[in-house]
Amino acid sequence: MHHAATMTYLRAALTSLPMMLMTFIILSRGKLTHDPRHLFALVTTFYFLNTLFFLMVKTGRTDRWRAILFTVFAVAFVISFISHYVEARGSMALSESEILECRTPFCHIVIPMTIIPLALTRTIIFPGTMTGVYAAIASMFIIWIGASLSLGRGFCAWGCFLGGWDDGFSRIMKRPIIKSIAKKWHYLSFAVLLAVALTSAAMLSPTYCEWLCPYKAVTEYVQVTSLTRLVQMIIFMTLFAGLVVILPLLAKRRIQCGLFCPFGAFQSFTNKISPFEVRVDKNLCVKCRKCITVCPTFSMSEESLDKGKARMTCIKCGKCIDNCPKGALSFHIKGTSLGDDRTGQRLLFLYPAFLFLSTMAGGNIQSAIVRIIGLFTTGSLLTH
Numbered sequence: 021m022h023h024a025a026t027m028t029y030l031r032a033a034l035t036s037l038p039m040m041l042m043t044f045i046i047l048s049r050g051k052l053t054h055d056p057r058h059l060f061a062l063v064t065t066f067y068f069l070n071t072l073f074f075l076m077v078k079t080g081r082t083d084r085w086r087a088i089l090f091t092v093f094a095v096a097f098v099i100s101f102i103s104h105y106v107e108a109r110g111s112m113a114l115s116e117s118e119i120l121e122c123r124t125p126f127c128h129i130v131i132p133m134t135i136i137p138l139a140l141t142r143t144i145i146f147p148g149t150m151t152g153v154y155a156a157i158a159s160m161f162i163i164w165i166g167a168s169l170s171l172g173r174g175f176c177a178w179g180c181f182l183g184g185w186d187d188g189f190s191r192i193m194k195r196p197i198i199k200s201i202a203k204k205w206h207y208l209s210f211a212v213l214l215a216v217a218l219t220s221a222a223m224l225s226p227t228y229c230e231w232l233c234p235y236k237a238v239t240e241y242v243q244v245t246s247l248t249r250l251v252q253m254i255i256f257m258t259l260f261a262g263l264v265v266i267l268p269l270l271a272k273r274r275i276q277c278g279l280f281c282p283f284g285a286f287q288s289f290t291n292k293i294s295p296f297e298v299r300v301d302k303n304l305c306v307k308c309r310k311c312i313t314v315c316p317t318f319s320m321s322e323e324s325l326d327k328g329k330a331r332m333t334c335i336k337c338g339k340c341i342d343n344c345p346k347g348a349l350s351f352h353i354k355g356t357s358l359g360d361d362r363t364g365q366r367l368l369f370l371y372p373a374f375l376f377l378s379t380m381a382g383g384n385i386q387s388a389i390v391r392i393i394g395l396f397t398t399g400s401l402l403t404h
Contacts, residue, residue, distance in 0.1 A: 032078035035367065039073050040066075042375060047382045061389035068092075068385070069378050076370060080363075082338030082351075086177065086377070087187060093381035094184025096388035098238045101125075103391045103401040104154065105240055113243035119147045125155035125240060128164055128180070132213055132286035133220035133228060145224045163380075170372050172294025173287040174336035176277055176317075178377045181384065182235045186276045190268035190316060198271040201279075206318045206333075209278070209285035216282050228282055234259035278317035278333070288333045296369045297352050298330040298340065304348035311340035311349060336373070 047066055053059050072085040079085075105112055105125075114124060126148040137145040144150075150158045167175045176183055216228040229236075231252060237260035244250050259280075267275040277284050291297070300311075302325070311320045319334040329352075330340070341349045350362045351369040391401040 028078060032074055035077050036070060036074045039371065039374065039378075040070050043069050043073075043378050043382065046375075046379050047386065057390050057393050058386070060393070061386040064389055065382055065385045069382065073370075073374050076374070077367070080366075081342045082366075082370070083342045086337060086374075087191060089377060089381060090177065091184040091188035091191075093377070093384060094182060094188065096381070096385040097181040099391060099401065100384045100387035101239060104387070108154070111243075112240050114240055115243050116245070119242065122147045122149055123153075124148045126157045126160050127155070127182075127229075127235075127239075128160055128175075129182075129233065129235075129281065129283040130226050130229060131161070131164055132282050133216055133226045136217055136221040137224055140221065141224070143224075145220060146226055146229075167376060168287070168290040169293060171296065171336065171376065172291035173284070173332075173334060174294065174296065174373055175287055175290075176281075176284050177335040177337035178373045179380045180277075181380060182239075183274065183277050185235075185238070186264045186268045186274045187316065189265050190272050190274055193269055193272055196270065196272040198267070201271065201273070201318070203321075205279055209280055209282065212280055213282035213285040231255060232259065234263050234276060236260075272316075273318070274316040277335070278319075284317070284333070284335075291332045291334060295354050296336060297354060298334050298336060298338075299350060299352035299358060300325055300328045300330075301348045301350070301358055302326075302328050304346045306346055306348075308345060310343050310345060314339050314343045336369070 044066060047062055047069075053062065069089065072089050076082055076085045102112060109118070118124070124147045126146060130146055134144055134146060137143060144157055146157065148155070148157045150156060163179075164175070167179055171178060177187075212228075212232070216226075216232070219227040230242075232255070234256060236253075236256040241253060241256065242249055244253055263276040263280055267273075305325055307322075307325060309322075311325075312322070315330075316337065316339060317333055317335050319331045320340055321331065324330055336351070338351070341351065350358075351366045352358065353360075353365050353368060356365070395401050
C-alpha cells in the first residue's frame with residue numbers, strides 16, 4: 021500500500037513538471053525580480069498554481085481544485101484592476117471625456133455586441149483603444165480567439181476574470197434552497213444575447229455594458245452625473261446582488277453565467293469548434309441524475325444522457341465528472357473512441373485549460389499580493 025501511494029505521488033509529480041516549468045516562465049516573464057515584495061508574490065503564486073495542478077493530477081478530480089484558483093483569480097482581478105485604475109486615473113468612475121477619448125478598458129463580454137456592427141460598419145462600437153494600452157481591444161480579441169479554438173466555452177470556467185464571483189458564491193451553501201429552475205429559463209441568456217446584439221447594432225453602442233452588466237459593481241463605471249447614470253448604477257448594483265450573489269447562493273448554480281450572460285451564450289457556439297467535450301458512457305450511466313443536479317450552467321439534462329454528451333452550453337468545469345458515482349462521464353477528444361485512455365485524454369485537456377487559467381490569473385494574483393502587502397506596510401493598495 022505504501023509503495024502504491026509513493027508511485028502515485030511520483031507519477032503525479034513527474035506529470036506536473038512541464039506545467040511547473042511553463043508557469044514559472046509565464047509568472048516570471050523570463051527573469052527574476054530583486055524586489056522582495058514581487059519575489060514573494062511570484063514564489064507564492066507559483067506554489068499556489070502548481071499545488072492545485074498537482075492535486076488535479078493526483079486525485080483525478082478537476083472542479084474542486086479549479087474552483088479554488090478560479091475564485092481567487094476573480095477576487096485578485098478586482099483588487100488588481102481597481103488599484104491599477106485608481107492609480108492611473110484617480111477614480112473608478114469614467115468621465116464623459118474619457119469615454120469620448122476612447123479610454124475605456126475592453127472586456128470580453130463586449131465581444132458579441134461588436135461582431136454585427138463590425139461586419140456592417142467596419143467599426144468597433146466600443147470607446148476603447150485597439151493596442152498599446154491596458155485592456156486593449158486587439159489583445160482581448162486575440163486571447164478570445166485562441167481560447168475559443170482550444171477550449172470553446174471552457175473560457176467561462178478557465179479564463180473569465182469575472183465568472184469566479186458567481187462560481188464562488190454558488191459553493192457556500194451545503195444544499196440548495198432553490199432546488200430546480202424551470203427549463204424555459206435555461207434559454208434566457210440566448211434571448212439576452214439576441215437582444216443586446218440587435219440593440220447594439222441599431223444604436224451603435226454596447227447596450228449590455230451601458231444598462232445590464234452586473235460586474236460594473238466591481239469594475240469601472242460611468243461617472244454618475246445625471247438621473248440616467250444614477251438609474252444605470254442602481255441597475256448594476258441590483259443585478260450584481262441578485263445574479264452574482266443571492267441566486268447563486270440559493271441555487272448553488274452559476275446563475276449570471278448560465279442564465280443571463282450574453283457572452284456565455286455566444287461562447288456556447290464555439291464549443292462546436294473546440295476539440296474537447298464532456299461525454300457520457302451510456303454503458304456505465306445509471307441515470308442517477310447527479311450530473312444534472314450539480315451542473316452549474318444547466319448543461320446536463322435527460323436529453324444529454326440519451327445523446328451521450330453535454331449540451332453546447334457546457335463550460336468544461338469538470339463538476340459533473342467529479343460527482344458521477346459510476347465514472348460514466350469524462351473529458352473527451354472529439355473523433356476518438358470512448359474506450360480510449362481516459363486519463364490521457366483528461367491530461368490533454370487539462371494542460372491547455374490550466375495553462376490558460378494560469379496565464380490569465382497569474383499576473384493578477386501576483387499584483388493583488390503585492391498590493392495587499394502594501395496595504396499592511398503603507399496603509400494603501402496603491403504602489404505609489
